[in-house]
Every structure is written in C-alpha cells, then in structure tokens.
Amino acid sequence: MTYQFPENFWWGSAASGPQTEGVFAGDNKEQSIWDFWYDAAPQKFFNQVGPDKTSQFYQKYKEDIALMKATGHNSFRTSIQWSRLMANPLTGEVNQTAVAFYNQVIDELIAHHIEPFINLYHFDMPLVLQAKGGWENRDVVELYVQFAKTCFELFGDRVKKWFTHNEPIVPVEGGYLYGWHYPDKVNLKAGIQVLYHEVLASAKAIAVYHSMGLAGEIGIILNLTPTYPRDAQNEADVKAAAFVDGFFNRSFLEPSVKGYFPADMVAWAKGNDLMPQTTTEDLAVISENTVDLLGVNYYQPRRAKAKESVLESRPEGLLPEDFYDVYDMPDKKMNPYRGWEIYEKGIYDTLINLKENYGNIRCFISENGMGVEGEERFVNAQGMIEDDYRIEFVTDHLKWVHQAIQEGSNVQGYHMWTCMDNWSWLNAYKNRYGFIAVDLDNDAKRTIKKSGYWFKTVSDNNGF
C-alpha cells in the first residue's frame, strides 16, 4: 500500500533556540534560567553537560540549513530566545547582534525554500524575570507580550507561522511539581497560577499579532498526550483518565482553541483551593483570542486508573497524582533505547479528538520522535548511523496520521523531533533524536543518519 499525503504537506523537523544555539561570550546574551541553573547545580544535568554545549547552530546554521535541504525539509521550527533577543528583558531594549543572527537564519531558510516556523517560548525564562517570579508574576505576561511584539515587528514580514509557546504544561510540571526545571518548587497552586498566566500571555500575543495585520498566522504548540483508562468499562478509571486529560491537556487546549478553561478543571481547582488569581478583563482577552492553528507534539500516551493508594499528606500540599494513579499497563510496547512507551495509534486518536471535539482545527504534528541512548553503537563501516528503528517509528506514526487524514483530519504537516542531535535540558545529550548525528568530541561534526536520507525520499514523494 502507498501512503500519499495532501499537496503542500509540511515535512520537516523541530528544535529550539536554547537547545541548539549555545551561549557565546561577546554576543551579549542574557542568562536564562538554564544558564543560571547549570552554574548553580551542574550535578543535576546528565554527565554535567550544560546549555553552553549545544550543537552550535549559532556558528553552523548555514551548514545546518543546507543539511535540512539534503534531508528533505520544506519547513523547520525553532525558537527565538527571549534572553538573546532582549538586551534587557525588563525594558525591552533589543540586542542588535541577536537581531542580525535571527535575520540571517530566517533569510537562509527562505533562500533554501524552507518555511520558518517560529516559536516564542521554549522553557527559557530570562533569569532577571525569574527573579521577579517568572510566570507566577502577572507583570511578566506584559513583558512577554512586549517581546512577542518586538519579534513580530522585526521578523513578521518574512515569518508567516508563529507560535506563542511550546508545551506550556512542562514549565508547570518541571518547575512547580517534579523538579526538572528551575525554580524547582513543589507548589501546585503556584503552578496553576503559572498555567493561567501562560494561557493569558498566549492570548495577548495572539491579539497583538492579529492587530498588526501581518500576512501570517499564529498558534500554540501543545504536547497532547491521549489518556487511556485502565478499564474503559470502569467508571472510576474513566473518571481518573478524564482528570489526567483535563489537567495535562485540556487546561491549555480548551482556552487556546475555544477561549475558556474546562469547567471540570475549574470546579476541581475551586474545590481544592487551587484557583489562580484572575480578572474579568483578562478572561475576556482569553475568550476573544484563540489560535489560528495548533502544533501537536506526540511522544507517548498516559494511562490512568482510579486512585487506589491513600491520599498522601505532604507539607508541600497536593499534587495531581493525588487524584489518580498511573496505570502501568503490562505488555506495552517500549522504546528499548530510552524507556518511553511506543503507542502509534495515540497520534491518530489525538487527531480524531481534534476533529470531533475542537472544530477540526488546522494542525500539524510539531514533534514526534524516538530518543536513543548510546546511538553510536549503530554506526556502520562508512560512519553512518543505521537508525532503522527510527525509520520504523516515524513510518508507523505516519501511517496513523495518514489514516486520520482519510477520515477528515485537518493535519497539514509532520515535524520530527529533531534535525541535529541536540542538548536537552537535564537530559543533556543522553537521548539522541536527530536525522543528523552530531559528534560532540569532533567540533560538533554533522553526519546524516540513514533516517535523514529516508526522510528525503518521503518528502520528495510526498509519501511512501
């Protein structure tokens, strides 16, 4: 069987500024929370490798964009670092060296007929703003909007696809529940305030973008993790799964697409003294400024069952896990090289959910991919990584994307995570995801993997 995709389908990959660019003396980059956290607590980072050791996109972007072309990209998503673009994130003063850099990247992409998809926030709060509470602080919302407006003014003549956030639930989980991100707190109520301010910041940036009359569109990128109950016939399991879906997915999906927060989550927050501070004016902004399109990141599903263990009492207060238990399904298919579940049909279920319950909003797969630890063991005699497992992973997911399209889904592209192997937060270089290998010990030398050549044929044929 052949799998043919709609005309003008976006084929490409995703990355982010903080994971690829690096920090370079002399270019006036401000510290982000990652630069600071690595200095303060390097032991938290895998092999003590920090955000200064990236794939060097800052110096090698020309070579990288040529390699994107060689691997069939017609589009590429990255982010503009707030802490690089703004010489002073408090006053909005712009760093001209950074403007020149981002201009060159955008122009180089366009010259190669690669559509730039630009995201404005990928977990990288400027440190001076985190010192004021980061997303906990309502003032930071306005400073973000100022940053977003500056980006639209500087680059909006050429960038036609904008995104307000990548995976905004992750700073909530990472920074306020589970200790993967600075400020490394356990405080669900503060996390929900963060969630609310991220949603508000997104709506306000969308309002500004639309008011500027630029020829483009703006959306948000969400990691939508389809959530399955242990037993679909068991009411308590179904309720637990609905809670997980509500907290981790719908808290962002509903306001982004429909303009309001999910009623069940609002009731839950009220019942547990977790309501954020809101204003009528801000809620009106959220209701009036929904997204034009949606990026969907999909790696693995969540599985939930009714709470069986006793509700823990801990000094830091409640966690989402106090309202469900994780269901560790036996015999699930696992990625043997990283430990995440592989459930290809989850991508289809998510797309069909968007079709049926979210007005079939225009969307694209903005991240999907397979992280592999110790990938150098698959290098062949010619020096190429033979990542057949990745080809299989992407193929199997694309088949389900294709199926969703047959059934009317409005999905318009597929971006793999990621183009070049890159630095990943606390995991640093533990898991490699790229179409292209990066040799960290050899001046970050790039070598296309087997999957990169394969992806070129998929893109050239608009299918497989």
Ligand code: BGP
């Ligand atoms: C996504 C993030 C990416 C990237 C990816 C892989 O959630 O948007 O920034 O980090 O996950 O993550 P990891 O390296 O932890 O496997």
